[in-house]
Amino acid sequence: MTDKLAARPAATVLLLRDGSLGPEAFLLQRTRSAAFLAGAYVFPGGALDKADEDIRVLRRVAGLSDAEANARLGVEVGGLGYWVAAVRECFEESGILLAEGESGRPVDAARAAQLAPYRSALHAGKLAFADFLERERLLLRAGDLAYFGHWITAPGRARRFDTRFFLALAPAEQAGSHDGSELISSLWLRPQEAIEREARGELELVFATKNTLADLARFARARDALEHAREAEVETNRACWALGPDGAASLFRRRDPQYFEIHWSDPDETGLTNVALEPGVAKRLDPYVTRIIAPNPGMMTGPGTNTYLVGDQDLAVIDPGPAIDAHVAAVLAAGAGRIRWVLCTHTHLDHSPAAAAIKAATGAVLIGRPAPAHPGQDAGFAPERVLEHGDRLMLGGLTLRALHTPGHASNHLCYLLENTRMLFTGDHVMQGSTVVINPPDGDMRAYLGSLELLLGEDILILAPGHGYLIGEPHREARRLIRHRLAREAKVLSALARLGAPTLEELVLAVYDDVQPRLHGVAMRSLAAHLAKLAAEGRVRVAELRYTLVQSPAEG
Numbered sequence: 001m002t003d004k005l006a007a008r009p010a011a012t013v014l015l016l017r018d019g020s021l022g023p024e025a026f027l028l029q030r031t032r033s034a035a036f037l038a039g040a041y042v043f044p045g046g047a048l049d050k051a052d053e054d055i056r057v058l059r060r061v062a063g064l065s066d067a068e069a070n071a072r073l074g075v076e077v078g079g080l081g082y083w084v085a086a087v088r089e090c091f092e093e094s095g096i097l098l099a100e101g102e103s104g105r106p107v108d109a110a111r112a113a114q115l116a117p118y119r120s121a122l123h124a125g126k127l128a129f130a131d132f133l134e135r136e137r138l139l140l141r142a143g144d145l146a147y148f149g150h151w152i153t154a155p156g157r158a159r160r161f162d163t164r165f166f167l168a169l170a171p172a173e174q175a176g177s178h179d180g181s182e183l184i185s186s187l188w189l190r191p192q193e194a195i196e197r198e199a200r201g202e203l204e205l206v207f208a209t210k211n212t213l214a215d216l217a218r219f220a221r222a223r224d225a226l227e228h229a230r231e232a233e234v235e236t237n238r239a240c241w242a243l244g245p246d247g248a249a250s251l252f253r254r255r256d257p258q259y260f261e262i263h264w265s266d267p268d269e270t271g272l273t274n275v276a277l278e279p280g281v282a283k284r285l286d287p288y289v290t291r292i293i294a295p296n297p298g299m300m301t302g303p304g305t306n307t308y309l310v311g312d313q314d315l316a317v318i319d320p321g322p323a324i325d326a327h328v329a330a331v332l333a334a335g336a337g338r339i340r341w342v343l344c345t346h347t348h349l350d351h352s353p354a355a356a357a358i359k360a361a362t363g364a365v366l367i368g369r370p371a372p373a374h375p376g377q378d379a380g381f382a383p384e385r386v387l388e389h390g391d392r393l394m395l396g397g398l399t400l401r402a403l404h405t406p407g408h409a410s411n412h413l414c415y416l417l418e419n420t421r422m423l424f425t426g427d428h429v430m431q432g433s434t435v436v437i438n439p440p441d442g443d444m445r446a447y448l449g450s451l452e453l454l455l456g457e458d459i460l461i462l463a464p465g466h467g468y469l470i471g472e473p474h475r476e477a478r479r480l481i482r483h484r485l486a487r488e489a490k491v492l493s494a495l496a497r498l499g500a501p502t503l504e505e506l507v508l509a510v511y512d513d514v515q516p517r518l519h520g521v522a523m524r525s526l527a528a529h530l531a532k533l534a535a536e537g538r539v540r541v542a543e544l545r546y547t548l549v550q551s552p553a554e555g
């Protein structure tokens, strides 16, 4: 399945119009004999042509500068060529021309009919796009196309494209039609309807088209989608194959929780990495790191605790996990006599208790910070080496640096493998659920400070105590900070509204978006928010009731 085929730059246009039931997108069916995506319904588009960057064409682009185009796409040069290709392909394939005359008047029905004969000559390469635009004195309306998506075809197809998706409102006066050779039919469909028809086997949509339609389905009007696209941060989706628990291959996109782990552990895109989170199975994440999941799944532990083996020769165990015999045996087997150190991120009962059994079997040195005197702690964990913030450990040729990250637990450490910039986060950042901040050992103020700390570190990937590897660490840290501050704002507005509520009254108001069965856990997080606000002098508590502290100005 390995496929080193380079992805060719391409552009595609989502033409939208408003139908009686909501926005509709223009789709074309490719001929069954096409080399790429035969028979599938696609948006108009295609590969960039060298001539799309011809200076004569670029001079005829209105509404967008080259610098703006580069910045929007995140490329150094050549950004505007994607807009040109989008307009050109849209005209060739759908007959809809997003252009205007030199007077600024958009192409209308009569003008479109007059220009229609050029389509086949352009498509066949018998007429240069620059010559067409100059001869007909047309300017491309690049400002009408909003950048909306970025997809890179997964390996395994006959061709691979690195495609920028643009969104445009279909000009009311131009109807659009397929070319009759490469494209054998065309239709306007509501995104949701297209997805449903695909599910019924009535039409074929490929991965990127289907996902893009799903992204569009939430908009009530075409203009809403366009306005969203003008503001939205566009993410690159490098579609990837991986194997599931049954060995079957599936395709993944960026929004899938497995996405970054697949790319990290399968940089050659073989599609053969397995994404099942199975307890006891040693999963090789990269040349230095193997993960074994403990058999302790649950509401607080997700699929179970992640134990990591790290090293090039001798190995460190990071977070040995709960003292479950089968788990200890799996870790020892994967360690194959090379375990020399056991490190804990913190001393909660799902992270450190197996340390003793692993030390007994291997003589490994225990490293971390001792347990604070609070309930729910593994008081038996006795580190022989206590780490301070910034301490470095040499593991053979690798370097691990400790970051003190209190918040979830006062003795919490993250470990940065400096060679690959992987950060082992323990419970400071978890994949798939929100970290519990449980006072008094849990501390919301410290937690936010420890998230800020990550923003100052050069990190490529997070290896959490629960769940998959997490990509884009700084973005994730910023997301978590935003999430907590949004909750804090909700606490403050509920206090303003309710006057002097109790904790029980507050939890209903602040966690109205959380299922009642989770209100017990939410109550602890709420207590953590209130403790932070009290420490900051913004909230006062008296007789189990909470009130806002008025600033002097508010009298």
Ligand SMILES: [Zn+2]
Pocket (backbone or CB within 6 Å): 346, 348, 351, 408, 409, 427
């Ligand atoms: Zn924990």
